[in-house]
Amino acid sequence: MKRTAKISLVMLAVVVLIAALAVTFTACNDKTQQQHTHDYTLVEAKAASCTEAGNVQYYTCTCGKFFDSEKREIEESQTVIPATGHDIVTTSWASGGGSHWHKCNNCDEKFDLASHTPKDEWINDREATCTVYARRHKECSVCNTWTQDELYGELAPHTWNSQTGKCDVCGATKPIYEERDGKIYFGEYPQTKVEDSGLTATLAQMSGARPVKGNSGKWTDYKYYLDKKVDEYMWHIDLDYNGARYRGVYFTSYRAAFIGMGSTTYQDHNGYEINTLYWFKWEPIEWRVLEKQGGEALLMSNLIIDSYQFYHDGVDRDDIHPNNYKESDIRNWLSETFYAQAFDKFAQAIIKDTLVDNSADVSAAGAGNPFACEDTTDKVFLLSYADVKNPAYGFSVEDAADEARKLKPTDYALAQGLAPLNGYGPWWLRTPGGQQPFHADVTDTAGGVGGVNSLSVPETNFGVVPALRITL
Ligand SMILES: [Zn+2]
Ligand SMILES: [Zn+2]
Ligand SMILES: [Zn+2]
Ligand SMILES: [Zn+2]
Known part of the structure; x- marks a missing residue:
């Protein structure tokens, strides 16, 4: 045991000696500055910029030495992060x-x-x-x-939906009619010829194959007369494009001015030829207000909007005369075709049923007309001879030429074969001619009525001027 204790004592002495030496060497590793203890000052890291150098985190000491973050001595140059230079983007501005x-x-x-x-x-x-x-x-x-x-530019027109009565784009409610400068704009009908060749080319392409006899395709047959019977030679098609509606018109034979009497036509005279496609823009119909009372207005079209025969034959049917308004083609056309095409359901809802007086006393201005027919109840009708001589409606009481009775045709009416003179057109009245069962009254191109202005009912070259009453 004594031997063991002696060895332990020697080892203890050695440990103490080593410890003393260690303290001596750590106190200063430079034998020339044996008493200096480093006084570390932290220098925070700083990133380099495009133009200025930065540095890593390091320490300095008053002795002028540099140390890294682990306090190992380094060269000053090792603390420096060089400037990066610009990183210029040249692919975009x-x-x-x-x-x-x-x-x-x-x-x-x-x-x-x-x-x-x-x-x-x-x-x-x-x-x-x-x-x-x-x-x-x-x-x-x-x-x-x-x-x-x-x-x-201008706002685009609304895109009216005939089912909802609203604009498909903005939801606005379509006004049933508009009143401007004393005129009422109500319903729509093809009127002005489209002259823009780019637009007509687009519409022509949209309309596809042109109709031929026996195959109308997407087109609708007018069912006009040729000679004495309905034939298939003139068609129309309606297309919606860019918020507007257009009607294409195409015919392979001319529409006779006088059904069953030769081949005279006014279509070519008016500049509309066979085998050629024409386009007309649907536009609001301009109506003249003849009378306004009790929340209703009596209106007449201010333009001749179409051209149609009064009746397709000049010969009596049993006891029905050709100039019988009640049984006429033109009344049927106004009530069926025109009414359905010109007015959507919202417009139709404000058109009144009118009791149309067809008596000789009233319709024919008391002229003792032997061809007067029964009264009719109609949505749309023609004015009578008495109507167009009524000063309360703004007309002259005389038969002679009257500015108020002079009406211009639409392009569309001209394409249908209306016979114009000096820019005005003749137009049918519902009054039967008093002399012949195959004559009905017409207002001539100068606005004259009566006397010689009773013409043959099978003529298709006279215009249609609808009249109706609406609820305001
Ligand atoms: Zn130092
Ligand atoms: Zn830069
Ligand atoms: Zn620029
Ligand atoms: Zn809209």
Whole structure:
């Protein structure tokens, strides 16, 4: 045991000696500055910028030495992070304040800075709708930044839905009629010929194959007379395009001006030829207000809107004369075809049933007309000889020419074969001619009535001027 204790004592002495030496060496590793203890000052890391160097985190000491974050001595150069240089984006332009430039990904300095150089032409961004105007802009030829923009043109028309009575685009409710400058605009009918060749080409393409006898395709046969019978030679088609409706008209034979009496026609005279496609725009019908009372108005079309025979034959049917208004083709056409085409269900709802007086006393102005027929109840009707001599309606009481009775035809009426003179057209009255069972009264192109203005009922070259009563 004594031997063991002696060894332990020696080992203890050795440990103490080593410890003393260690303290001596740590106190200063430089034998020239044996008493200096490093006084570490932390220098925080700083990132380099494009143009300025940064540094890593390090320590300094008053002795001028540098140490890393683990306090190992390093060279001063090892603390430095060099400046990065600019990272210029040359594939795109930055812009603002009327200028464009190439930017640096890492700093705010601007390179290749220059003012915008706008191109001359406008660039379209958006077409007009019924609620927003069209918009266009100009842009810089270098960086494509918009240098100018504006709203322009007019709002587009509403896209009326005939089922809902509202605009499909904005939901606005379609006004059933509009009143402007003393006229009422109510219902729609094809009227003005489309002259824009780009538009007619588009419509022609939309309409597909042209109809031929025996195959109308998408087209509707007018069922007009040729000689003495209904034949298939003239068609129409209605297309909606860009918020508007257009009617195409096409015929392979001319419509005879006088049914069953030769081939005279006014269609070619009016500039409408066979085997040619024509387009007419559907537009609101302009009505003249003849009378307004008790929340109702009596209206007559202010233009001749179509051309139609009074009756297709000049020969009596049993005891029915050809000029019998009640049994006439034109009354049937007004009540069925025109009424259905010109007025949607909302417009139809304000058209009154009118008791149409066809008596000789009233309709024929007391002329003792032997061809007067029974009264009728109609939505749409023709005016009578008495009506167009009524000063309360704005007409002259005389038969002679009257400005108020002079009416212009629509292009569409001319395409149907109306016979115009000096820009005005003749138009049917519902009054039977007093002398012949195959004559009915017409207002001539000068606005004259009576006397010689009773003409043959099978003539298709006289115009249609509908009249009706609406609830205001
Ligand atoms: Zn030091
Ligand atoms: Zn930079
Ligand atoms: Zn620019
Ligand atoms: Zn709209």
